[in-house]
Amino acid sequence: MRTITKALLDDLLAQAARSERGRVPYRFHEHDEPVQRMLNAITPGSYITPHKHENPDKVELIAVLVGKAAMVQYSPEGAVEEIHLLEVGGAVLGVDIPPKVYHNFVALTPCVVLEIIQGPYHADTHKKFAPWAPAEGSPACAAYLAQLEARIAGAG
Secondary structure (H helix, E strand, O other): OOOOOHHHHHHHHHHHHHOOOOEEEEEOOOOOOOEEEEEEEEOOOOOOOOEEOOOOOOOEEEEEEEOEEEEEEEOOOOOEEEEEEEEOOOOOOEEEEOOOOEEEEEEOOOEEEEEEEEOOOOOOOOOEEOOOOOOOOOOOHHHHHHHHHHHHHHHO
16 A cells, blocks of 8 residues: 655645646556546646546546645636635535546645546547647746636635
């Protein structure tokens, strides 16, 4: 058995704080396994491009283990449909995301989430990025993330 310890979570948060992307994954799986399981440590300001899992369709579960994050669900056209605040000790600890639903999450504090998604992982089919959102690393990311954070603050 492999354990998820406070020391591991603290180490991942420290790595995320030093990372250029502001986040770091920790995989428990190999890419060819039928169930993908990982921890994702993320710091505020890290941008995750909205995406969905389809063709092949995959369900995904995300649960917060440390800190606070917002899970955002979008319409196919890019309108925000739902915002769920995930917080340790809060009312919502996780979300189960059906296939074909655009989503992303935003770190509101340094946080670690547990992600479980169907595998196997293939980079070319795992995620379908939203055509209406800026891609990670593009100049438009900061403004898009700032608008999203303002929307989340208004919802909280």
